[in-house]
Amino acid sequence: MKNTINISLGGIVFHIEEDAHQKLSAYLSAISNSMQGSEGHTEIMADIEARIAELLQPKVSDYKQVVSIADIEEVIGIMGKPEEFATGKGNTETKKEEPINTNERGRYQYGQRRIFRDIDDKVLGGVCSGLAYHFGIDPIWVRLGFGLSFFLWGFSLIIYILLLIIIPKARTAAEKLEMRGQPVDINNIRKIVEEDMEDIKKRAKEFGEDMKNWRTRSRGQKFERNVGDFFSSVGHGVGSVIGGIIKGISIFIGIILIIVFTSLLIGLIFSLTTGTNIIHIEGHNGHMIGYSVNNLFNMFDLQGMEKTLLIIGIFMFIGIPLMSIIVRIVRAFTGRRRPFQWYNVTASILWSASWIFIIIGMAKVSQHFKVPVHVSNEATFTLPASSKALSVKMPVQNYDDDISIGIDSHSFYISDDTIFFGSPLLCIEASPDSTFHFILNKSARGTSSDEAKASANGIEYSFTQHDSVLQLSPYYQLNDGVAWRMQKLEGVIEIPINKAIEMPEGIDHFICSSVHHKHHHLGGHTWMMGANGLVETNNSSLKQ
Amino acid sequence: MEIENTKAQMRKGVLEFCILCILSEKDAYPSEIIEAMKSAKLIVVEGTLYPLLMRLKNEGQLGYEWKESTSGPPRKYYKLTPAGKEFLNGLHTSWQELVDSVNQIAKQYSSNTL
Incomplete structure (x- = not known):
């Protein structure tokens, strides 16, 4: 047996069970709260009540005269959660401040900006990513700059170490916001903390899984486990150092590759157009001999159309794969998964065209023979x-x-x-x-x-x-x-x-x-x- | 969860425009508007509609009048005001532009995924 209550909803009288009534009034006051302060608040509430009444009406009949909790739940399902009512104007304005997109650095020029090291996005010490935040650019460029200048002038390593010592880590949420140049307000701090929590949760989960696997493997072997514990903690320290070194080396190799392929590309351009030597071979007497594709063209005495066709053809034939390699390395570096499809499509079309150019050019050249x-x-x-x-x-x-x-x-x-x-x-x-x-x-x-x-x-x-x-x-x-x-x-x-x-x-x-x-x-x-x-x-x- | 949220945001942006379009055909009371929107899968929960209607009314795009109903209490029938019609015209043009430019961009994606 349940008590029923009589209520008037949108001008209609309902018999409603007590628990259902509690649920309904909690729901209505939640909606009312979520819209507090927006214009026409009472009127909206009246409309909503009228709609709920309309939805409840078919639920009651001569056989079932009372509104149950199931009915209320169904209505709530149709109407939506209180948060979803908030589409008013006041709400859209707060939305605008919200987008904190870590990928779009440097867009947030407002707020106090200070240099911190970004320990969440670090290769070595987070100096480069911190600087990148400060100047509002992608950290890849700062890293590339450091990497390059390290090879040209060794002192950039010293600068890096100095910066590592001088610039503090961004530890707290407020510091991270200052690093990104976002105003330190409650909303943004919440956002940062949420990001961190997400990260920690993920790590904790991975760690938990590791532990689980590890435990099942060495069940009942306490000694072994203790030793394992010791080694794993040592190993963790060593591992992170080695990991850092490997990371550094792979970046180093990547930079070298970019330099090599870029210079090959530039060399190709010059070789085709001005006749700079691209191949240098040292003769037995230490005399350097070089020749360029342009020399080769001169030897064949090619002119006009056939020369143009061959130059463009050869340039694209070699240049496009080179370019693709560079693009690939850069992409691997920046970790961008942004669709680069337009590049692939253009590159493959041009590359096919280069075949045609070369074939036509060759056909023209063959006329000379x-x-x-x-x-x-x-x-x-x-x-x-x-x-x-x-x-x-x-x-x-x-x-x-x-x-x-x-x-x-x-x-x-x-x-x-x-x-x-x-x-x-x-x-x-x-x-x-x-x-x-x-x-x-x-x-x-x-x-x-x-x-x-x-x-x-x-x-x-x-x-x-x-x-x-x-x-x-x-x-x-x-x-x-x-x-x-x-x-x-x-x-x-x-x-x-x-x-x-x-x-x-x-x-x-x-x-x-x-x-x-x-x-x-x-x-x-x-x-x-x-x-x-x-x-x-x-x-x-x-x-x- | 992320995608649901984004989808909801996408829909939210065009709700206003859709409501005005529905009302440009004939005056309607909220349940009718909801029916139309639901059949077009534009609305998932009804709650979103009421604050919107209220805002449009407060801005002067919509007006309403009470009409007797055969079943139950009188209903609020919403209708477009002249200002609302003009507003809708403006929205319609920019909607067309938006559709064109979004399609233009989305075309690249769909051709790429083929």
Whole structure:
């Protein structure tokens, strides 16, 4: 049996059970309190009461004449909690002051600002993040600045240590607020304390879990546990030191990586545009050799459209992955999970475009290599009657200082001043008559045969013949202003039957494959041209 | 919990505009407004509505008159005042702008998540 009370709600009479009545009046006074001071307070209350009456009306009938506590609970569920009534104007204004977003540092310029070390967001001592708060910037920049200046001028480490000593830690909520530059009022302090509590709760939970796992593992082994306790406390201290060191090292590596990749990117830009050397190789004599992509373009004598296409293409092809690496490192550093999608999309589109640029550029470049042409120059010489053998001399070449690039069989070398040259191929054949011939077969490619011919004639090769000595140069050069168009030089020495040739050491490297195939070691020996090709003889037999 | 709160904040911002829109069609008493809002899933609890109506009335956007009801006591019928109509016009334009710009931004997100 329950007592009922008669109430009037919005002009309607209800029989209501006692506990239900208590609940309802507590609810109404809570709403009333939450809206205290707002305009039209009594009127709102009247409206709410009317609505509640309306909601309760269908609950009572002839069979169920009394309002129960379940009915009231249902109505409260529909109407909402007292806090949710507060949408009035006064409320929205207090809302505006509230957003304390730790990610958006520096937005809160008001309030007294003091420097503290931010121990909640520290890498080493929280100096950088504290400074960052003070200047209203992201701590990553301060850390980067410190890291960089540490390598450029070592004294930034001393400055850091000084700051570590001078600047106090932000311990209390009020200090943290002063550090962030937020006014120290109750609302903000509450916010900070809540943040801290959240943090502590999380840590306590993790700790509790650790303990639980640990306990089950070593149940009943008290001694072990004690020892474990001791070591874990020591280990904790050591661990935090090691953790700090590891953190420091990883940041150090990250900074180094950023520097490396940024300088690569900058180097790439300069190499493509102005011709600054990007690759430096130290030769044996300590002489530095560098060459740039721009030099390479000059060598190919590319101009206009094809050059632009290739420059942009190569730049994007290499630059975009470099840039992505930098972005990735920076992102890992700042811990930003902000969608960087626009970057990824743009980067992949540009990177695909770079492929197209390079392919079109290459296709245009390949036009320069369309028509092959061969040009032959022939020199004829007879040996003095006294000598039976032609003595070939060739100085030992020294390419140590040069960068050798091989494309197909066209190896060429780049030296300091972008003169490039290749090695001639030497062939030895039987002469159709009784004289020695030295034939230079020059070949090159071009857009037209005229152009190709000009490129072929751009090959400069020096040789001298004096008496029985044929002095050969180990390399040929391209004349100034002649672009590389797959120039190739083949020198054919034609030897009359029964005449001999004396080969110098080291010549085998230059001998064309058809001859080299048969005679692996021509160098250092004398050879007689017989009816079936070269036959080795010895000097003494010739002298006679 | 965090997301519920944010969602509620989002809804709160447009409640005023929605109430005015509903009332621009015809005069209504609170329960009718609540029905309309509930069917559009704009309101979760009714409590939010009353302070809003009161504020709009105090600002002069709304007026009301008592009307007899067939079931129970007389009801408060809210209606837009001329000032309220003008206010609604202004809100409507800025709503359109807001929708456009929010969609513009949200489009990036939805295209990215695809």
